[in-house]
Amino acid sequence: MNPTFKLMLAPYNFSGHNQHVSHTGLGVSAMNTAKVLRAAGLNVVVRPVVNLADLKQKIANENPSHVVINALWLSTNDLAGLVLLRTDIAFAVLIHSNLAFLQVESKGITLLRQAIDLELGSVGNFSVAANSRNAVRGLQDAYECPATYLPNLYYLDSTVRTQRPKWQGGTLRIGAFGALRPLKNPTGSAFAALAIASNLGTDLEFHINTGRNDGGWADRLVASVDAIFAGLPNARVVKNSWSPWADFRKLVRHMHLLLQPSFTESFNVVTADGVAEGVPSVVSDVIEWAPRPWRVPPDNTEEIARVGRGLLSDSHTGVDGLAALQQHDDLGVTAWTAWLNRKIV
Numbered sequence: 001m002n003p004t005f006k007l008m009l010a011p012y013n014f015s016g017h018n019q020h021v022s023h024t025g026l027g028v029s030a031m032n033t034a035k036v037l038r039a040a041g042l043n044v045v046v047r048p049v050v051n052l053a054d055l056k057q058k059i060a061n062e063n064p065s066h067v068v069i070n071a072l073w074l075s076t077n078d079l080a081g082l083v084l085l086r087t088d089i090a091f092a093v094l095i096h097s098n099l100a101f102l103q104v105e106s107k108g109i110t111l112l113r114q115a116i117d118l119e120l121g122s123v124g125n126f127s128v129a130a131n132s133r134n135a136v137r138g139l140q141d142a143y144e145c146p147a148t149y150l151p152n153l154y155y156l157d158s159t160v161r162t163q164r165p166k167w168q169g170g171t172l173r174i175g176a177f178g179a180l181r182p183l184k185n186p187t188g189s190a191f192a193a194l195a196i197a198s199n200l201g202t203d204l205e206f207h208i209n210t211g212r213n214d215g216g217w218a219d220r221l222v223a224s225v226d227a228i229f230a231g232l233p234n235a236r237v238v239k240n241s242w243s244p245w246a247d248f249r250k251l252v253r254h255m256h257l258l259l260q261p262s263f264t265e266s267f268n269v270v271t272a273d274g275v276a277e278g279v280p281s282v283v284s285d286v287i288e289w290a291p292r293p294w295r296v297p298p299d300n301t302e303e304i305a306r307v308g309r310g311l312l313s314d315s316h317t318g319v320d321g322l323a324a325l326q327q328h329d330d331l332g333v334t335a336w337t338a339w340l341n342r343k344i345v
Contacts, residue, residue: 010048026096
């Protein structure tokens with residue numbers, strides 16, 4: 001490990017207890033990022049936090065040189081007090097989504113604007129960061145402010161599959177996993193999955209996650225998906241409860257194809273989970289790291305279905321996905337290292 005730095009990743013622990021449950025994306029992403037950076041020789045710890053007092057205590061326990069607070073949740077007054085008191089530590093607040101996602105979070109936009117002001121008013125030990133290049137460019141263009149690129153990384157171990165057997169008949173299993181929100185486009189995925197199954201003349205299992213009602217949207221979107229499949233003898237919706245992340249990986253392993261045509265996205269862990277299990281994804285063109293042939297306009301269900309049919313029969317999808325994710329990780333380590341090496345003014 002590089003003794004020069006000690007990086008503490010502090011994701012907000014929405015679950016309040018277990019940061020490894022598949023729906024706590026901040027914790028899963030931080031864990032994967034830490035693994036990649038540790039494999040590159042950097043000293044990194046992950047300490048999920050639930051409030052300011054918890055954050056302060058874990059900083060005191062770990063004595064880090066760098067702290068990344070994942071997501072916009074800490075009030076600006078609390079954040080400013082911490083940054084101005086601990087000038088020996090380099091802090092960053094990491095925006096966990098693309099900018100369009102923030103349209104439903106007015107509080108998040110306010111905290112973002114105030115964090116930008118804090119960066120200008122600090123002694124050089126605070127950065128506003130985003131985990132997508134799109135968001136970084138958007139902040140720089142809109143506010144003419146500094147913005148640091150600190151991407152989500154995904155740890156790829158020796159069990160990665162690149163040659164999983166392709167679908168060759170029988171029931172087709174397609175997963176459209178993740179939180180049920182309009183911007184995740186679950187109904188677009190449902191129509192496209194049906195189109196794929198109809199074209200191939202096969203039965204379909206369409207898998208989604210349920211049990212988490214983000215902003216009150218999930219119940220309505222489940223009802224919409226159910227209506228799309230109502231009365232169809234060859235297709236059914238399979239509702240999977242949120243589970244520990246390791247169990248979720250096993251579920252992904254049994255899919256033939258994933259659909260992730262989000263309208264806005266910064267990384268998309270589900271697509272990376274698919275890569276690790278040798279399962280390809282049709283994704284929207286906002287998922288920057290994915291292989292270009294996997295990317296489609298998110299509102300074009302005909303194109304989603306066409307690309308999905310191609311991926312089901314393409315023997316190179318596992319290799320393509322792995323190469324794209326490995327390249328993203330390599331470039332990402334460079335970006336993180338550049339921030340760690342930046343001297344406090």
